[in-house]
Amino acid sequence: MRVVVADDVMIVRAGLVHLLASADVTTVGEASDSAELLRLVALEHPDVAIVDIRMPPTHTDEGLVAARTIRDRYPRTNVLLLSQYLAPRYAARLLADQPGGLGYLLKERVSDPAVLLDALERVVAGGCVVDPTIVARLLDFGHNDSPLAALSPREHQTLGLMAEGQSNAAIAHHLGIGERTVESVCGQLFRKLSLEPDPDVNRRVLAVLALLRAR
Amino acid sequence: MTPYGALSRGERALVPWPAMCAVSCLTAVASIACLISTGLMPSSPVGLTGLPVALTAPALGLLLLLVTAGWSVVEAAPRSAVGLSVAGVAWLAAALAAWPLLTAETRALLLASMPLSFLGFALLVAGWRGKTPHWAWLCATGVLSVLAAAAHAFGYDPFLDPGCSRTCESSPAHLVDAVGARAALGISLVLTAAAAVACVTTIVLSRTASPVICLAGLMAATLTLGAAVLPWWRWGDVTAPALADAFESVGIAVITLATLSEALRAQGIRRDLRTLVERVGDRRNGPNRSGSVKAVHFAVPPDGRWVDGDGKRIAGEPANAAFMADDAGPSVRLSLRRWASSEQVVSSITPAGRLVLENARLRAASASLLASVQASQRRIVEATDGERRRIERDLHDGAQQRLVAVGMHLAVATPRSDDSTRQSLEDARIEVRRALAALRELSHDSLNSVLATEGMAAAVEDVVAASHLRVEKHVALSGHPIAAPIESAGLFALGAALDNVARHADTDLARVTVDDIDHTMFLQVADDGLGGAGFGPSLTDVADRVSALGGAFELVSRPGDGTTMTVRIPCAS
Numbered sequence: 001m002r003v004v005v006a007d008d009v010m011i012v013r014a015g016l017v018h019l020l021a022s023a024d025v026t027t028v029g030e031a032s033d034s035a036e037l038l039r040l041v042a043l044e045h046p047d048v049a050i051v052d053i054r055m056p057p058t059h060t061d062e063g064l065v066a067a068r069t070i071r072d073r074y075p076r077t078n079v080l081l082l083s084q085y086l087a088p089r090y091a092a093r094l095l096a097d098q099p100g101g102l103g104y105l106l107k108e109r110v111s112d113p114a115v116l117l118d119a120l121e122r123v124v125a126g127g128c129v130v131d132p133t134i135v136a137r138l139l140d141f142g143h144n145d146s147p148l149a150a151l152s153p154r155e156h157q158t159l160g161l162m163a164e165g166q167s168n169a170a171i172a173h174h175l176g177i178g179e180r181t182v183e184s185v186c187g188q189l190f191r192k193l194s195l196e197p198d199p200d201v202n203r204r205v206l207a208v209l210a211l212l213r214a215r
Numbered sequence: 216m217t218p219y220g221a222l223s224r225g226e227r228a229l230v231p232w233p234a235m236c237a238v239s240c241l242t243a244v245a246s247i248a249c250l251i252s253t254g255l256m257p258s259s260p261v262g263l264t265g266l267p268v269a270l271t272a273p274a275l276g277l278l279l280l281l282v283t284a285g286w287s288v289v290e291a292a293p294r295s296a297v298g299l300s301v302a303g304v305a306w307l308a309a310a311l312a313a314w315p316l317l318t319a320e321t322r323a324l325l326l327a328s329m330p331l332s333f334l335g336f337a338l339l340v341a342g343w344r345g346k347t348p349h350w351a352w353l354c355a356t357g358v359l360s361v362l363a364a365a366a367h368a369f370g371y372d373p374f375l376d377p378g379c380s381r382t383c384e385s386s387p388a389h390l391v392d393a394v395g396a397r398a399a400l401g402i403s404l405v406l407t408a409a410a411a412v413a414c415v416t417t418i419v420l421s422r423t424a425s426p427v428i429c430l431a432g433l434m435a436a437t438l439t440l441g442a443a444v445l446p447w448w449r450w451g452d453v454t455a456p457a458l459a460d461a462f463e464s465v466g467i468a469v470i471t472l473a474t475l476s477e478a479l480r481a482q483g484i485r486r487d488l489r490t491l492v493e494r495v496g497d498r499r500n501g502p503n504r505s506g507s508v509k510a511v512h513f514a515v516p517p518d519g520r521w522v523d524g525d526g527k528r529i530a531g532e533p534a535n536a537a538f539m540a541d542d543a544g545p546s547v548r549l550s551l552r553r554w555a556s557s558e559q560v561v562s563s564i565t566p567a568g569r570l571v572l573e574n575a576r577l578r579a580a581s582a583s584l585l586a587s588v589q590a591s592q593r594r595i596v597e598a599t600d601g602e603r604r605r606i607e608r609d610l611h612d613g614a615q616q617r618l619v620a621v622g623m624h625l626a627v628a629t630p631r632s633d634d635s636t637r638q639s640l641e642d643a644r645i646e647v648r649r650a651l652a653a654l655r656e657l658s659h660d661s662l663n664s665v666l667a668t669e670g671m672a673a674a675v676e677d678v679v680a681a682s683h684l685r686v687e688k689h690v691a692l693s694g695h696p697i698a699a700p701i702e703s704a705g706l707f708a709l710g711a712a713l714d715n716v717a718r719h720a721d722t723d724l725a726r727v728t729v730d731d732i733d734h735t736m737f738l739q740v741a742d743d744g745l746g747g748a749g750f751g752p753s754l755t756d757v758a759d760r761v762s763a764l765g766g767a768f769e770l771v772s773r774p775g776d777g778t779t780m781t782v783r784i785p786c787a788s
Contacts, residue, residue, distance in 0.1 A: 012619050022630075
């Protein structure tokens, strides 16, 4: 897997590269701002761009804008966004436009190499990954009138794990239930969110979007 | 209606309009009566059977005009009223001299009264509107006028004047017996001229505030002098006395009309001031569209700068202004139209009006002080916010990033370590993550970017979401832009209130209401918890911020009855 790392803080970039190297992921370029990042992506066509949301010059959402550009222009390059903050709104905004091939993790999460690698793999596979802390918050504070209010606790848990990018097998393992049970819970979940079976859409991604939009 | 308005309304009007109407009617009636009964032209000799000159139509009109003018200035300028009366009586006496019922002596005395006009003019102009007259010259004018009148009384025999057509009987002319008729007239004339010069000097030296009155006084004096010179100059000409009469009448008419016009102007200014005082009393502080006073400004401490009634600073100096002063210097400034005389305006302010203006000044001063205190409070809050944002940025770019990097290095090191150190490394990683979580809680920086990019409603949701409480939200924002400091203060208050609920109320349910109805940002956080909350440091900070923005902060918290915090901040439109 070939990745590009973009973060304006040198020590974080170095740490990240070190971590990726230890997990046998090749870093083909490092950028300290979004212009440099876009140049690198155009040049190297990496599998994933790991992007810090806050970058110069304004330190607000430069990374987000760059991620959108990358997904628009280079569909082969997937994006994993890193943020220092719990900002579900950012994630919702981006995932609403670009549901696949995108992840949103808290920066501190990447100090766990397993989580980082897992997220990278899911994103490369075209899935979407949302940080568990953010998912937990989204599940806690859904509106009463949103479709999420109709979900049972088990369905809530399943949706949360789905948003973290877990497969049915992983969810079954996590909840300690059978994979068939997970499938039936998912069916129930999709029905409650009015997601009919359709070969053109990924219902798992739509369900996660419903979760994000409920905010 | 304010009581001040009623007070100022009680003043007597300067010009008595009913009297003016009566004057006009009487003049018209008298004119018609004269024309019918005599068929004579005005100011021509009337002989035994006709009316005396003083009772011809124009003379009657002028007489009534004189009375009106005198009446209209008697309160504001009593000396001028006396002066006008003296001039008027002098003119009237001369005009009455042709009345056949009078004795010769009386007639001579009446005819001789003309030089007294100069004393009248001098007194009128010099005494105008409270100016101190130039007493020495005024006295000189008086003495010379009386002397001239005496010389005239004893030195003029109309029978010996070939041009005279006004009297038909002899009058005592002792001076004529001594020096001859023309010489006697000459002596009288020299004295009259001296009185005229003294009169003009008095007028010039007294520097009267009203140029109109001053000019009219000079004209009247010149015309009257002309009237005195004519019979001597055109000795024997029968038209001379009639011409002299006309000169004298025009002179008196000029000064009367000038007095009347000035009185009308003064009345206009009084009316303007009354309106102004009513406006100020009713706290209508906008500029005046009409009238002599454009606007009223107040001097406020500490530096005596000028502000309007609402305490807003006024830059620049008005081209024409009247001032009211107290011990500390000028206190009230009336910005006037170019034509208005500041002296007249100041003297027209009534004691009640003065009180209203002084009250308004105190109001403006407190408004201005409050505004400056709020501005300084706002600057302090802004400086604090700026400092906190800087610290947050430093935290984010420094400590947080270093901790993230440390976490990553620990993550790389952990799998390579032996079993004995692995546990310690794991513990260190957990500690690092806790430190990062704690730092994230401290930092509100993300809130500012949410506010900037997504707006107030989104930021409210984020604050509510960060509180770990169950919250019943009612957010109704119209979408009109709200100034950033107001939004920040609202979010700050919301955060502090929810934090208080979570810590002290012993409940996990709160009700939050946010709206911006009527250009006021309204924010309320209520719970059904323990109640009895007091002002801790965080709520005091909230109250300070809210009051710095001119808003109101209210905390209702009875023990056992829950707590309700309400914040209202007016959004500047």
